[in-house]
Amino acid sequence: MPGRGRAVQSGQDMEFEVVQLAEALGLDARRQFRVGRRIWGAVRVIDVVARHPDTRQTLGIECKYQGSTGSAEEKIPSTVLDIEAWPIAGIIVFAGEGFSANMRSYLYSTGKAVDLDDLDMWLRLFFGLDLEGWS
Numbered sequence: 531m532p533g534r535g536r537a538v539q540s541g542q543d544m545e546f547e548v549v550q551l552a553e554a555l556g557l558d559a560r561r562q563f564r565v566g567r568r569i570w571g572a573v574r575v576i577d578v579v580a581r582h583p584d585t586r587q588t589l590g591i592e593c594k595y596q597g598s599t600g601s602a603e604e605k606i607p608s609t610v611l612d613i614e615a616w617p618i619a620g621i622i623v624f625a626g627e628g629f630s631a632n633m634r635s636y637l638y639s640t641g642k643a644v645d646l647d648d649l650d651m652w653l654r655l656f657f658g659l660d661l662e663g664w665s
Contacts, residue, residue: 544593544625544646545577551650552580555659563590568612576616582657589656590620596628603633610640619656623649 545561552559563579578591592609606622613620624637625646637643644652654661 539595539597541577541593541595544595544623547646548578548580548591548593548623548649552578552653555650555653555657556583557581557653557657558583565617568615574612574616576620579618580653580657585658587657588618589653590616590618592620592622594622594624596624596626598626598628603629606633606637610642613642621652 549559549561558581560579561577563576564573565576566574568574576590577593579588580591581588590613592613594603594606594609596603609622613622620642622637622640622643623646624634624643629637651661653659
């Protein structure tokens with residue numbers, strides 16, 4: 531998101547950034563929201579759930595950070611599938627230099643992923659909030 535004061539260093543940092551952004555936009559936000567079971571039976575915990583206080587429109591947000599090459603991106607396809615089973619709309623927000631170009635392309639191709647730097651405007655559009663510079 532433009533103007534961020536610091537770069538995130540972990541998935542937990544991302545969760546806090548996403549909550550701060552949501553609240554700055556006037557949304558209610560909650561971290562580590564437990565809801566049902568994942569596709570393989572484990573308890574499902576959505577990283578951040580954001581809700582518009584008036585319309586009550588709700589969005590689940592999974593935060594994925596990868597600072598260097600590693601195994602985090604191997605979990606992405608199952609996360610995309612799991613979002614389909616959620617009782618609310620959901621997206622993956624991702625950040626970090628460790629995601630390969632192929633994984634970034636895959637994320638964008640799903641229509642379910644947003645780079646952290648683009649999240650502000652994405653949330654504005656999704657929740658029908660004021661768009662910066664529009665009258």
